Structure formats: structure tokens, C-alpha cells
Amino acid sequence: xxxxxxxxxxxxxxxxxxxxxxxxxxxxxxxxxxxxxxxxxxxxxxxxxxxxxxxxxxxxxxxxxxxxxxxxxxxxxxxxxxxxxxxxxxxxxxxxxxxxxxxxxxxxxxxxxxxxxxxxxxxxxxxxxxxxxxxxxxxxxxxxxxxxxxxxxxxxxxxxxxxxxxxxxxxxxxxxxxxxxxxxxxxxxxxxxxxxxxxxxxxxxxxxxxxxxxxxxxxxxxxxxxxxxxxxxxxxxxxxxxxxxxxxxxxxxxxxxxxxxxxxxxxxxxxxxxxxxxxxxxxxxxxxxxxxxxxxxxxxxxxxxxxxxxxxxxxxxxxxxxxxxxxxxxxxxxxxxxxxxxxxxxxxxxxxxxxxxxxxxxxxxxxxxxxxxxxxxxxxxxxxxxxxxxxxxxxxxxxxxxxxxxxxxxxxxxxxxxxxxxxxxxxxxxxxxxxxxxxxxxxxxxxxxxxxxxxxxxxxxxxxxxxxxxxxxxxxxxxxxxxxxxxxxxxxxxxxxxxxxxxxxxxxxxxxxxxxxxxxxxxxxxxxxxxxxxxxxxxxxxxxxxxxxxxxxxxxxxxxxxxxxxxxxxxxxxxxxxxxxxxxxxxxxxxxxxxxxxxxxxxxxxx
Numbered sequence: 001x002x003x004x005x006x007x008x009x010x011x012x013x014x015x016x017x018x019x020x021x022x023x024x025x026x027x028x029x030x031x032x033x034x035x036x037x038x039x040x041x042x043x044x045x046x047x048x049x050x051x052x053x054x055x056x057x058x059x060x061x062x063x064x065x066x067x068x069x070x071x072x073x074x075x076x077x078x079x080x081x082x083x084x085x086x087x088x089x090x091x092x093x094x095x096x097x098x099x100x101x102x103x104x105x106x107x108x109x110x111x112x113x114x115x116x117x118x119x120x121x122x123x124x125x126x127x128x129x130x131x132x133x134x135x136x137x138x139x140x141x142x143x144x145x146x147x148x149x150x151x152x153x154x155x156x157x158x159x160x161x162x163x164x165x166x167x168x169x170x171x172x173x174x175x176x177x178x179x180x181x182x183x184x185x186x187x188x189x190x191x192x193x194x195x196x197x198x199x200x201x202x203x204x205x206x207x208x209x210x211x212x213x214x215x216x217x218x219x220x221x222x223x224x225x226x227x228x229x230x231x232x233x234x235x236x237x238x239x240x241x242x243x244x245x246x247x248x249x250x251x252x253x254x255x256x257x258x259x260x261x262x263x264x265x266x267x268x269x270x271x272x273x274x275x276x277x278x279x280x281x282x283x284x285x286x287x288x289x290x291x292x293x294x295x296x297x298x299x300x301x302x303x304x305x306x307x308x309x310x311x312x313x314x315x316x317x318x319x320x321x322x323x324x325x326x327x328x329x330x331x332x333x334x335x336x337x338x339x340x341x342x343x344x345x346x347x348x349x350x351x352x353x354x355x356x357x358x359x360x361x362x363x364x365x366x367x368x369x370x371x372x373x374x375x376x377x378x379x380x381x382x383x384x385x386x387x388x389x390x391x392x393x394x395x396x397x398x399x400x401x402x403x404x405x406x407x408x409x410x411x412x413x414x415x416x417x418x419x420x421x422x423x424x425x426x427x428x429x430x431x432x433x434x435x436x437x438x439x440x441x442x443x444x445x446x447x448x449x450x451x452x453x454x455x456x457x458x459x460x461x462x463x464x465x466x467x468x469x470x471x472x473x474x475x476x477x478x479x480x481x482x483x484x485x486x487x488x489x490x491x492x493x494x495x496x497x498x499x500x501x502x503x504x505x506x507x508x509x510x511x512x513x514x515x516x517x518x519x520x521x522x523x524x525x526x527x528x529x530x531x532x533x534x535x536x537x538x539x540x541x542x543x544x545x546x547x548x549x550x551x552x553x554x555x556x557x558x559x560x561x562x563x564x565x566x567x568x569x570x571x572x573x574x575x576x577x578x579x580x581x582x583x584x585x586x587x588x589x590x591x592x593x594x595x596x597x598x599x600x601x602x603x604x605x606x607x
Contacts, residue, residue: 003522004555006547009496012430015583017542018560019491021084024071026404027053028587031068031084032492036444038091039485044098046091051102053587054088055125055171055403056150058163061089062473063154065251065282065398073491076514076562080453082487083476090481092163103132105174110134112417115196117184120148121399122390123202124171125406126413129590131174133414138196139176142183146172148204149391150399152230155255156469157262187357191386198385198413201372202406205391207353211247211346215305221312222305225252225347232259232468241342243267245315247302250280253347257294260345262468269339270296274329275322288472292461297339298322299331306338314340350396371395378422379409387413410590426588429595432581435493436570442580444493446567449486489565494583497556499546501577504554508569508578509533516563522548522555532557 007014017023021031030049037046050057064085072081112135116123119141127137145151146168150159172178184190190199208224216222221241225248231237240263246253249272257268270289272279275298279286290296299320306314316338320331352371357363363383364373372381374388381388389409390402412422435443457474464470476484509517515534522528525543529536536543541561548555570578586594 002524004525004528004543004545006499007542007544009544012428012585014542015430015432015492015494016428016585018494018563019583019585020071020073021068021082021491022585024067025053026067026401027407028404028585029053029068030492030585032488032490033584034091035082035084035087035485035488036490038087038481043091043094044096044101047095047098048101050088050091053403053407054400055128055406056121056167056399057088058092058167059150059159060400060403061085061087061092062159062163063150063398064088064400067398067400073489073564074487076564077448077489078450078452083453083456083484086454086456086473086476087481087484090476093475099170102170103128103174105131106134108134109136112136112197113138113195114413114417115140115190115199117187117190117199117201118148118203118392119143119146119168119178120202120204120390120402121150122392122402122406122409123148123200124168125403126200126202126389126410127174127176128171129407129410130413131171131176133591135417137176138179140179140182140184140190142181144180146178146180148202149206149226152233153226153252153255155229155232155259157258157464157472158255160469160471183356185356187363187386188361191361191383197417198387200387200389200409200413201357201392202388202390202402203354203392205350205352205396207351208346209349209351211302211348213302213304215307215312218307219305219310219312221342222344223346225256225345226350228345229255229259232263237263239263240265241312243341244269244343244345245339245341246270246345246347248272248347248349249286249296250347250349251282251285252350253345254281254285254289256345256347257289258292259468260343261292261294262465265343268294269341270294271300271302271317271339272296272298273301274331275299278329288458291458292464299334300337303336305344312342312344314338315344350391352392352395369395375422377408377425378412379405380412380416380422385416407589411588414590426593428588429586431584431586431595432494432496433584434496435580435582436576440571442493442567444490444580444582445486446490446493446565446580447486448489448564448566449483451483451487453487454480454484491565492583493565493567493580495544495558495563495565495567495569496579496581497544497546497558498577498579499549499556501575502546502549502556503575503577504549504551505574507572507574511568511572513566513568514562514564516559516561517569518557519549519554520557521553528557532559534559534562536561 034046034049069081116139208226244260244265300317303316319334389405518532536559538561544558546556588594
């Protein structure tokens with residue numbers, strides 16, 4: 001039998017993983033910290049904490065897929081996560097002028113020139129990180145304005161243009177050379193100029209998937225979702241049929257169905273091949289669509305477009321019945337159905353298109369997917385000095401993924417330009433600061449506010465349908481914000497155990513409200529997990545295990561999965577073996593390594 005070793009709490013990943021929301025965020029934004037700052041009314045500071053990692057707080061506060069929220073520890077208390085994304089928007093909406101706090105580009109350049117293809121979120125993030133280091137950055141954008149699919153594929157009723165302009169402007173105004181209406185038609189030609197020291201491709205996944213079925217090309221009333229949204233953005237489309245079918249149930253499909261309502265459609269149906277459990281759209285996007293009287297039909301598979309005399313009159317579908325068997329969806333045929341319609345929008349996915357990248361320039365493509373071969377750590381292709389990020393690297397994903405990939409690509413580009421190894425990735429760091437102020441006093445609030453998750457207030461239906469640019473979500477009120485921030489459990493205030501101070505009195509175990517602490521004999525992890533006060537069943541979350549304690553040789557074990565960071569163990573402990581320490585993760589960025597030392601000190605943290 002191999003006993004578990006003492007948990008290495010000096011490794012930043014240990015406490016980082018305990019802050020579930022921050023761990024789940026691709027960009028590892030310090031969620032608890034910015035929520036505390038909002039609670040204090042320090043909106044400028046909250047915005048800057050956000051912007052350090054996610055670059056676009058106002059944009060993402062409206063459009064993020066919110067991987068942080070399903071991970072939120074608050075769900076262990078009342079089943080509903082903290083409204084992290086909407087609080088991000090609060091900071092963005094209520095900040096003052098923070099231009100003087102945005103990094104500046106130095107007057108003297110470093111002599112290196114970088115070309116970025118596409119002005120989407122990944123390219124803009126690369127520019128954001130490289131400009132302050134003195135790089136001369138040029139962005140080639142095929143459209144007339146920056147933003148990529150953030151601008152042309154996310155409707156203004158979800159993401160107002162002024163929010164895009166402001167946050168993109170912070171980056172462009174650093175002095176980025178913007179070449180609008182300038183598509184790159186040949187990567188070889190761009191490289192052959194020898195003008196740039198590195199090239200980053202952030203051109204997105206600009207091609208919508210087709211649905212080639214009988215009747216597809218016999219009418220002009222069938223549209224590709226992302227192309228249709230782009231046409232609306234540029235004013236090329238201002239109307240649609242009264243009866244509209246949307247094929248697909250991703251977030252793009254939700255944008256399409258809601259846009260159709262605003263263009264005058266009276267009967268809008270979204271068609272799903274499977275049941276709701278398998279939908280790709282975010283739950284809140286589905287809820288918003290249904291609030292606008294969009295009907296979502298499950299268990300239907302397209303068969304053909306029904307066209308009469310060149311006019312689309314309906315679409316035929318195979319019907320299915322569905323049931324879950326051993327966690328798998330089993331579907332059985334249940335006949336056919338024809339649904340009348342005047343227009344069909346295809347929103348069944350997006351894919352990359354690289355006709356402008358030659359296949360003979362030393363840049364390998366995956367033969368199966370026709371995607372560039374890109375290193376998942378360095379983001380460099382097989383052609384040295386050519387990097388990819390965002391949807392162009394690994395296919396369509398949310399904006400926050402494009403941002404994080406932009407950060408990592410910027411680190412690689414900087415390393416490449418100064419001759420360092422790209423595979424030697426800079427480490428993360430951490431600080432741990434005690435929050436103890438007295439025997440029973442903490443510099444943070446550990447009160448469990450019973451408030452339920454706040455519901456976003458929406459503009460009334462008749463008003464929102466009157467104009468495409470009316471933002472539906474009004475944002476949290478001051479009262480809602482005050483209630484929602486108090487729902488955060490301060491998961492970055494960590495329990496920190498000093499083995500040598502423990503006298504094994506069991507006081508902490510007696511008071512723990514969730515039975516996450518156990519004093520027991522050491523053993524193998526699988527065995528140890530079954531012998532705790534409450535069995536530790538979540539294998540994704542680590543156990544904390546102390547060294548052998550001096551009195552009995554037992555170990556203190558903590559199940560990090562169910563701990564709610566209340567601090568009662570540290571309040572009850574008579575020897576200060578337990579302490580509550582504020583954990584701060586330090587992330588490296590291009591040219592800015594993170595401090596790697598662990599620091600214990602007293603600091604004030606209020607909520």
C-alpha cells in the first residue's frame with residue numbers, strides 16, 4: 001500500500017483548481033476578486049482586473065458562453081451559480097474613464113514587425129499584448145471595421161456597437177496599423193515580402209456549413225446562417241418571410257431565430273435533430289428565444305426542401321421518438337412531417353476555409369479536416385514564424401477561448417522574435433495572504449447570503465421587436481448587483497493548514513457544516529476517499545492531505561469539492577493550524593513573467 005504524500009500547496013495549480021470558476025475560465029480571470037471589487041463599488045478596479053486576462057469585459061459580459069458558471073461552488077448551496085458573466089457587465093457599464101489605465105505602446109519601437117490576419121478577438125488580443133512591448137503591429141482586415149465575427153455575426157440586440165467600438169478602440173488606439181478592406185489573398189505573397197518577423201492568422205471560421213438536400217438550389221429563400229447575419233449587419237437584408245425555419249440549435253441558430261422575429265417573421269421554428277439535452281446553444285440563449293415566442297421542435301431530421309414553381313413552400317422532415325438507455329440517446333423512426341415555411345436559415349455549424357493559404361509553403365494541413373497543423377501549446381504552425389489562434393486554429397469556439405489563445409500566441413511570438421525556446425512556457429505564480437484580523441475576525445465576509453440568483457430584466461417584447469439595435473438585456477440594477485455579489489462564496493479565500501500546529505483536538509471536524517474534514521490513517525487515495533467523514537466522490541477535485549501529525553501519526557484530510565470556504569474551521573482552531581488565506585494566481589503574459597514565489601502575509605480583503 002502506498003500512502004498519499006503531503007499535498008504540495010506551493011504549486012499554484014492546487015489552490016487555483018479550488019477556485020472552480022477561475023479554473024474553468026479559459027483565460028483564468030480572477031472572478032472572486034472582481035466580484036469583491038464590485039461589492040465595494042470599485043468598478044474601475046473590477047474592470048481592470050477583468051481586462052488583464054479577458055481583454056473584452058463589456059463584450060464578454062454580454063456574449064460569453066460562461067464556462068465559469070456551471071463550475072461555480074454556489075451551486076452546492078442552492079443549485080444556482082453566481083451570475084458571474086452579468087456581474088462582469090456591471091463593472092464594464094459602471095466604470096469611469098479608464099483610458100489612462102490601459103497599457104501604452106512605447107514611442108521607441110523594438111525593431112520587430114508583426115502581421116496579423118483578421119481583426120477578430122484573437123488577433124486583437126495578440127496586438128494588445130505585443131504593442132506595449134514595442135512591436136510594430138499591422139492588422140489586415142477584409143472588412144471595413146474591426147471585430148471580426150463579434151461585430152458581424154452577433155446581433156446588436158445582444159451586443160451594442162458602441163461596446164465593441166470602445167473595447168476594440170483601447171487596442172487599436174495603442175497605434176496598431178489597421179489595413180481595412182484589405183483581405184490577404186495569398187499567405188505566400190505576404191511571407192515573400194520579408195516585411196514581417198512573424199505572422200499570426202486569426203481569420204476565424206468564416207464559412208457556414210451547407211445542407212445539400214433535394215430542392216436546396218431550386219429557390220433563393222434558403223440562407224446560410226452566418227452569411228445571413230452578416231447581410232443583416234451590413235443592411236443588405238431588411239426583411240424575411242413570415243414563416244421561418246431555423247435548422248440547428250447552436251448559439252448562431254438562436255441569433256438567427258431572434259433576428260428573424262425582428263425582421264417581421266410571425267412564425268419562427270427552430271428544428272433540432274436530437275432532444276434538448278444535446279443542444280449546443282447555451283441554456284439562457286434558448287430561454288431568451290422562447291421568451292420571444294420562438295418554437296423549438298425536437299427529433300426532426302431534414303429530408304428535402306419543398307419547392308413549387310421556384311418558390312419555397314415548406315420543408316420535409318423525418319420524425320423520431322427518443323429515449324435514454326444507459327446514458328445514450330436511442331432514436332426510432334416515427335414517420336415524416338412537412339412544415340410550411342417561406343424561408344429557411346441553415347445554422348448547422350461553421351468551418352474553416354483557407355483557400356488563400358498555399359499548400360507548398362511548408363505549412364502542413366491535416367488531411368482529414370483540411371486544417372493547419374498547429375501546436376496546441378505554442379500555437380505555431382509547421383512553418384516557422386507563422387502562428388494561428390482562435391477559430392482559425394482549432395475550429396469554432398467562444399470568444400473567451402480566442403482571447404486565451406491570443407495570449408498564448410503572443411507569448412510565443414515574443415519568444416520567437418527574441419530567440420527563446422517556444423516550448424519553454426513561462427510558469428504561473430501565486431501569493432497567499434492571511435486574512436486573519438483577530439481570534440474570530442476576518443478581513444473578508446464569510447456570511448452566507450440566502451439571496452437567490454437575480455433575474456435579468458429585459459426590454460418589453462413590443463419595444464425590442466421595433467428595432468434591430470435595441471439591446472434586450474437592461475443589465476443589473478444597483479439593488480440586484482448588491483444582492484448578487486453577496487452570493488459569491490469567496491472561493492479564493494483558501495483553507496491553509498500548518499501541520500506542526502495541529503493538536504488533533506477535532507474541533508474543526510466538529511464545526512464543519514459540510515463534513516469536508518477528517519482525521520484518519522493515511523492510505524491509497526481510492527481507499528482514503530471512502531474513509532472520510534463524507535465519502536469524496538468527485539474524482540475531478542483533489543483531496544488535501546497533510547503530513548503525518550506528531551501525536552498519532554494520522555493525517556488531516558480535506559475534500560476540496562464540498563468545502564464552502566466558510567472559515568469556521570479556522571475560527572474554532574485553538575492553535576491557528578487552520579488559517580484562511582487569500583489566494584491570488586499570477587499569470588504570465590508576453591514579456592511579463594509571473595512572480596513564482598509563494599508569499600504569506602496579512603492583507604485586507606473586504607466584501
